[in-house]
Amino acid sequence: MTVRKPVVIIGIGNPYRRDDGIGPAVAAALEELGPPGADVVVADGEPAALIEMWTGRDLAVIIDAVRCEPTAPGRIWRSSGADLGGPTAAASSHAFGIPDALRLGQVLGRVPGRLVVFAVEAARLDLGTGLSPEVAATLPGVVQAVLGELASTRC
Numbered sequence: 001m002t003v004r005k006p007v008v009i010i011g012i013g014n015p016y017r018r019d020d021g022i023g024p025a026v027a028a029a030l031e032e033l034g035p036p037g038a039d040v041v042v043a044d045g046e047p048a049a050l051i052e053m054w055t056g057r058d059l060a061v062i063i064d065a066v067r068c069e070p071t072a073p074g075r076i077w078r079s080s081g082a083d084l085g086g087p088t089a090a091a092s093s094h095a096f097g098i099p100d101a102l103r104l105g106q107v108l109g110r111v112p113g114r115l116v117v118f119a120v121e122a123a124r125l126d127l128g129t130g131l132s133p134e135v136a137a138t139l140p141g142v143v144q145a146v147l148g149e150l151a152s153t154r155c
Contacts, residue, residue: 004057005037006037006038006058006059007039007059007153008038008040008054008059008061009035009038009060009061010042010050010062011023011024011025011026011030011040011062011064012043012045012050012065013042013044013064016127017126017128018122018123018128018132019122019125019131019132021129021130022063022064022065022120022138023042023063023064024042026063026139026146027040030147033147035147035150037150038150047105048104050062051101051105051108054112055105055111056112057112057113058112059112059114060116061117061149062115063117063118064098064119066122073121073132074123074132075121076120076121076141076142076145078116078117078119079117080114081111081112081116081117098117102115114153118146123135
């Protein structure tokens with residue numbers, strides 16, 4: 001039986017859709033660092049899978065690409081679970097977004113103690129590999145932001 005750590009870091013995305021790969025890229029960088037007390041996983045954003053990953057966790061940190069209007073590729077947004085319930089100018093790069101998973105998790109009574117989302121504005125979501133220069137430049141900053149979140153949390 002695998003013991004689940006109190007924190008989960010979830011990199012959402014598809015590395016074969018350019019900037020949609022920012023979540024998995026951040027997860028890979030964090031996996032190499034091996035943050036103590038945290039499981040690092042990659043997901044495609046499917047709500048039931050997200051709910052399973054974060055259920056019973058003290059903290060879930062999610063990294064995902066978003067589309068915004070007007071756009072500022074590479075801009076990083078930090079949101080808490082409480083921020084995700086209302087209207088937003090950003091849209092997930094997936095059919096269902098994190099707010100959808102959160103609402104479903106609330107109905108089922110399966111949400112983490114705290115949820116933090118780092119969303120990176122995408123420049124390109126077409127087929128292909130490799131992050132755009134604007135999004136690639138944010139990678140170290142997003143990694144540091146996640147590590148800062150972990151450092152400020154006592155789990």
